[in-house]
Amino acid sequence: MASRSSPSGEPAAASAGASDALEVEKKLAGAGGRLAGDKALSVEDGDEEDEEDELELDEDDDDEELVVYTAKEAAGALATIYAFIKPFLKNYKKILALVSIGVLVETLFNVIMPLSLKFLIDDALGEEDFEALIKILSVLAVAGIVTSIVAVWYERWDATLAASLISDVRTRLFEHVQSLPAAFFARTKRGEILSRFSVDMSAIEGTIKGFANTAALPFFELIAGIILMLFLNWQLAAISLLVFPITLIGPRILTPKAVQANYEQKLNESTLLGMVQENVATQAVVKAFMLQRRTLGWFTMRNDDARRKIASAMFLSTMVERTVTISVLLLHLVVLAIGAYLATKGQITIGTFVTFESAFWEVSYNIAHIMHFIPVSISSAAAVRHIQELLDEPTRGGDRPGAPDLPRISHDISFERVTFQYEGSQTPVLDNLSLKLDVGKTIAIVGPSGSGKSTLLNLILRLYVPDEGRVTIDGVDIRKVTRESLRQSMAVVFQENMLFNMSIRENIRLGKESATDKEVEEAARKAEIHRYIMSLPQKYDTPVGERGDTLSGGQRQRIAIARAIVRNPSILLLDEATSALDQTTEAAINKTLMKLAKGRTMLFSTHRLTSVVDMDEIIVISGGRAIERGSHTELLAKNGMYRQLWDDQSLKPHAAAAEKDDDED
Numbered sequence: 121m122a123s124r125s126s127p128s129g130e131p132a133a134a135s136a137g138a139s140d141a142l143e144v145e146k147k148l149a150g151a152g153g154r155l156a157g158d159k160a161l162s163v164e165d166g167d168e169e170d171e172e173d174e175l176e177l178d179e180d181d182d183d184e185e186l187v188v189y190t191a192k193e194a195a196g197a198l199a200t201i202y203a204f205i206k207p208f209l210k211n212y213k214k215i216l217a218l219v220s221i222g223v224l225v226e227t228l229f230n231v232i233m234p235l236s237l238k239f240l241i242d243d244a245l246g247e248e249d250f251e252a253l254i255k256i257l258s259v260l261a262v263a264g265i266v267t268s269i270v271a272v273w274y275e276r277w278d279a280t281l282a283a284s285l286i287s288d289v290r291t292r293l294f295e296h297v298q299s300l301p302a303a304f305f306a307r308t309k310r311g312e313i314l315s316r317f318s319v320d321m322s323a324i325e326g327t328i329k330g331f332a333n334t335a336a337l338p339f340f341e342l343i344a345g346i347i348l349m350l351f352l353n354w355q356l357a358a359i360s361l362l363v364f365p366i367t368l369i370g371p372r373i374l375t376p377k378a379v380q381a382n383y384e385q386k387l388n389e390s391t392l393l394g395m396v397q398e399n400v401a402t403q404a405v406v407k408a409f410m411l412q413r414r415t416l417g418w419f420t421m422r423n424d425d426a427r428r429k430i431a432s433a434m435f436l437s438t439m440v441e442r443t444v445t446i447s448v449l450l451l452h453l454v455v456l457a458i459g460a461y462l463a464t465k466g467q468i469t470i471g472t473f474v475t476f477e478s479a480f481w482e483v484s485y486n487i488a489h490i491m492h493f494i495p496v497s498i499s500s501a502a503a504v505r506h507i508q509e510l511l512d513e514p515t516r517g518g519d520r521p522g523a524p525d526l527p528r529i530s531h532d533i534s535f536e537r538v539t540f541q542y543e544g545s546q547t548p549v550l551d552n553l554s555l556k557l558d559v560g561k562t563i564a565i566v567g568p569s570g571s572g573k574s575t576l577l578n579l580i581l582r583l584y585v586p587d588e589g590r591v592t593i594d595g596v597d598i599r600k601v602t603r604e605s606l607r608q609s610m611a612v613v614f615q616e617n618m619l620f621n622m623s624i625r626e627n628i629r630l631g632k633e634s635a636t637d638k639e640v641e642e643a644a645r646k647a648e649i650h651r652y653i654m655s656l657p658q659k660y661d662t663p664v665g666e667r668g669d670t671l672s673g674g675q676r677q678r679i680a681i682a683r684a685i686v687r688n689p690s691i692l693l694l695d696e697a698t699s700a701l702d703q704t705t706e707a708a709i710n711k712t713l714m715k716l717a718k719g720r721t722m723l724f725s726t727h728r729l730t731s732v733v734d735m736d737e738i739i740v741i742s743g744g745r746a747i748e749r750g751s752h753t754e755l756l757a758k759n760g761m762y763r764q765l766w767d768d769q770s771l772k773p774h775a776a777a778a779e780k781d782d783d784e785d
Contacts, residue, residue, distance in 0.1 A: 204508065205328070323503035342490065
């Protein structure tokens with residue numbers, strides 16, 4: 121079929137877009153897709169910092185050595201990709217066999233086509249044999265129709281195979297991310313995770329989608345074309361095979377420069393994108409301080425630099441493919457001259473000469489296609505290594521084999537000599553902590569920022585596991601029971617409660633998938649958000665928008681509480697659930713929470729002491745240990761840390777008012 125050849129007869133490299141192929145992130149390939157920035161972030165007491173979702177390129181790697189693509193590298197890249205895809209291929213053996221048969225049929229036709237020229241010219245036209253002419257053309261017509269049908273047929277299967285493999289890889293990746301421990305997300309930028317699903321998956325998709333047509337088919341045709349040339353005239357074929365070393369001369373010289381230019385272009389574009397993103401995110405500051413002209417100046421400077429880098433990269437990339445075209449053209453002139461000389465001397469027939477010419481061009485086209493695929497495969501192999509790093513992350517904290525379910529909680533939650541510190545931290549958050557929490561009570565956990573309040577709740581949920589000691593429920597180590605049974609008995613309301621981009625009803629139902637509409641509405645009533653929901657045009661079917669941004673903070677918090685209540689948990693965990701709200705909303709939600717706490721255990725981690733006055737018990741955490749516990753009145757009477765924290769928070773409003781009076785004076 122030779123559908124990949126350009127109509128002008130030039131090697132397909134000229135039209136294949138080698139500039140795209142050369143835009144390979146050598147930083148990614150050379151580094152094997154290392155994760156950037158493993159700095160651990162402490163998820164403690166609501167002090168988490170929002171991280172940007174963009175990929176950051178480390179400009180310190182500008183001087184990284186660039187490597188010219190070689191056959192060894194190409195083979196290694198393909199081996200890496202195959203090893204990664206092989207487990208998924210076993211599910212599609214039948215489809216793979218059908219695609220392989222289709223490729224072989226098309227290869228056979230693309231060899232028969234030039235070979236038929238020999239018989240057409242020598243036997244039919246040369247001998248003026250009309251009958252032979254009809255037979256040859258008829259065979260070609262039938263073969264062409266059959267091959268076209270087979271090509272369409274196997275292309276359909278190839279598309280199905282590629283889509284299935286890509287979908288399976290993406291599912292495997294997403295499934296693995298879901299099972300990673302909380303510690304991984306605390307130390308890994310979101311952009312690094314998202315890049316696997318975008319940049320890396322895109323590179324792998326390109327290889328999988330184009331493998332049959334831009335690698336397998338050209339390779340088989342290349343081998344078949346060489347065999348055909350040797351069959352026609354081995355001396356002329358030996359000269360023609362000089363196309364291999366000759367076509368590598370130009371790329372060998374120019375590829376490092378082209379890759380360097382494209383790499384610099386990528387870095388510049390990344391900086392430019394970061395500048396745009398920063399400008400969009402800080403529009404309030406830009407407008408308030410009238411920085412439009414200055415920011416435009418910064419952007420123009422970067423944009424001009426990008427223009428120069430793009431021009432250089434495009435020119436060098438074009439020259440790489442142009443040297444291949446020129447080399448093939450010059451060698452073709454030599455082959456053409458020698459072939460014509462041999463034909464005039466009668467050493468080869470005219471049909472052999474024309475057939476050899478056709479086979480030579482076919483070999484040239486296929487070399488160009490394979491050369492185009494090499495950088496694509498190397499880029500894809502780097503993406504595979506990058507994804508594999510994520511898949512190699514251990515899913516710590518998983519259930520032990522044969523772990524039983526946790527019975528309904530009836531007595532206590534205990535911390536027995538628990539020591540824990542976050543990855544990258546030098547100081548333990550909890551230090552040999554021993555603490556017993558009785559069920560059926562409302563218990564507040566308070567203390568200075570960073571004292572370990574949120575960590576206690578994270579350990580109870582088994583989002584993290586202790587470095588030393590153990591957490592038990594009714595005397596059972598929670599690591600020895602299934603996580604599902606543990607968390608089914610609990611519900612949590614975080615400080616930042618992100619809602620999903622779906623209806624209010626479905627967001628509440630996430631707490632209990634089997635919840636009926638009546639149960640959802642009852643939970644909303646208990647959370648005192650039902651009346652507001654009913655005032656909306658679509659009521660419970662109202663979409664909340666991305667991250668719940670169409671709702672106020674208090675409304676999001678009440679929906680999150682309803683999501684927890686519909687679960688009907690034995691234990692309700694509240695992690696700084698009201699600290700981000702204004703005092704009026706906080707007081708209203710605290711009143712709601714105290715109503716909901718009746719008949720169940722409530723653990724409330726907070727730094728706002730006004731929210732815990734009515735709690736059954738208050739536990740003060742400091743330095744990773746429980747240093748005080750009792751009721752509000754009892755702790756004030758002790759004149760310890762709780763009293764100090766209470767006085768500090770009580771004085772803040774008066775200090776603010778006094779400062780305001782001073783300013784007015």
